[in-house]
Amino acid sequence: MPEGVPEGSRGPILAHAPRDAENLRPMPPADGPFATRTIEEVAAFWDRRPCNVRHSLREPGTREYFDEVERRKYLVEPHIPAFAEFSRWRGKRVLEVGCGIGTDTMNFARNGARVTAVDISAASLSLARKRAEIFGIAEAIDFRLANAEDLGRHVPIEPYDLVYAFGVVHHTPNPKAAIRSMRAYMDDASVMKLMVYSRLSLKVLEIAASRLLDRPWEVDRHVAERSEAQTGCPVTYTYTRRTLARLLEGLTATRIFKTHVFPYVVADYVRHVHRLRPIFRAMGPRLFKRLESVAGWHLCVDARLAEGGPSAPCGNDAATSTESFQRTREERIP
Numbered sequence: 049m050p051e052g053v054p055e056g057s058r059g060p061i062l063a064h065a066p067r068d069a070e071n072l073r074p075m076p077p078a079d080g081p082f083a084t085r086t087i088e089e090v091a092a093f094w095d096r097r098p099c100n101v102r103h104s105l106r107e108p109g110t111r112e113y114f115d116e117v118e119r120r121k122y123l124v125e126p127h128i129p130a131f132a133e134f135s136r137w138r139g140k141r142v143l144e145v146g147c148g149i150g151t152d153t154m155n156f157a158r159n160g161a162r163v164t165a166v167d168i169s170a171a172s173l174s175l176a177r178k179r180a181e182i183f184g185i186a187e188a189i190d191f192r193l194a195n196a197e198d199l200g201r202h203v204p205i206e207p208y209d210l211v212y213a214f215g216v217v218h219h220t221p222n223p224k225a226a227i228r229s230m231r232a233y234m235d236d237a238s239v240m241k242l243m244v245y246s247r248l249s250l251k252v253l254e255i256a257a258s259r260l261l262d263r264p265w266e267v268d269r270h271v272a273e274r275s276e277a278q279t280g281c282p283v284t285y286t287y288t289r290r291t292l293a294r295l296l297e298g299l300t301a302t303r304i305f306k307t308h309v310f311p312y313v314v315a316d317y318v319r320h321v322h323r324l325r326p327i328f329r330a331m332g333p334r335l336f337k338r339l340e341s342v343a344g345w346h347l348c349v350d351a352r353l354a355e356g357g358p359s360a361p362c363g364n365d366a367a368t369s370t371e372s373f374q375r376t377r378e379e380r381i382p
Contacts, residue, residue: 081268082283089282094169099148137161140209146216150176157188166194196226207235214243218285246347247286299351306344
């Protein structure tokens with residue numbers, strides 16, 4: 049860190065326009081089915097098994113391991129590169145919220161973006177930092193331990209060209225607070241790219257059908273428990289287009305689409321064998337793409353600040369749980 053620059057900072061904090069008085073409003077209280085869950089529970093879940101960490105059977109932390117993780121991630125989720133538009137952000141500033149072990153982070157940096165990457169999981173950030181060092185792009189990435197609901201406490205508030213959160217907001221107890229926090233990093237030229245899970249999806253239908261004899265009315269709990277590769281995720285919200293519009297307060301969506309139906313036989317997939325389920329193999333690519341557009345698990349959106357809308361509150365309204373989380377964990381980033 050250069051002399052005279054505060055720890056965790058890359059430069060001065062820029063002031064917003066006068067509409068930034070909105071930032072002083074209290075954060076909206078969590079009001080969903082996971083409102084009683086805590087930031088600490090979410091962090092502990094992802095520390096136990098960072099996202100995609102088992103995408104490779106090679107020695108963790110090696111170049112070969114990270115190469116295989118990337119290949120497998122984009123094999124299973126091939127829509128990500130087109131959605132992220134990595135090359136579009138060359139020479140631009142990207143704020144990635146929820147970077148995990150850094151697969152998308154590396155691709156933003158490789159394509160010439162200047163990236164600030166945050167995550168709630170110290171274990172994930174440890175792998176992401178090592179990955180950046182191995183590939184020689186660590187200088188292009190500023191890694192920070194933070195949660196999406198209170199970015200301003202840990203990331204200087206200044207405008208970014210892209211605010212990117214792929215599969216993140218639905219895992220925090222108060223998604224509305226996360227969106228408002230992220231908006232603080234946007235100006236009229238900024239783009240937000242967001243992926244949240246779709247409620248009207250084949251994934252939710254299959255989970256609900258498998259729990260018909262186990263309190264089937266508790267569909268939110270069942271989906272959360274089985275939304276990820278490891279069971280027991282403490283928070284997983286799902287959205288329709290209508291509820292997504294309510295989430296995106298202060299933003300205008302410029303593109304919304306659904307995609308991603310997991311096509312592989314799970315028993316084979318966990319052994320790193322990619323065999324299509326017979327029904328999807330019989331469909332053929334064209335019909336399968338149509339299915340994804342109707343019943344996909346990923347609800348993707350591009351958005352900009354709404355005309356005349358506020359930027360966002362950030363920083364002074366953090367819950368006590370957030371403060372204790374940071375005090376006990378900020379020194380753990382290697």
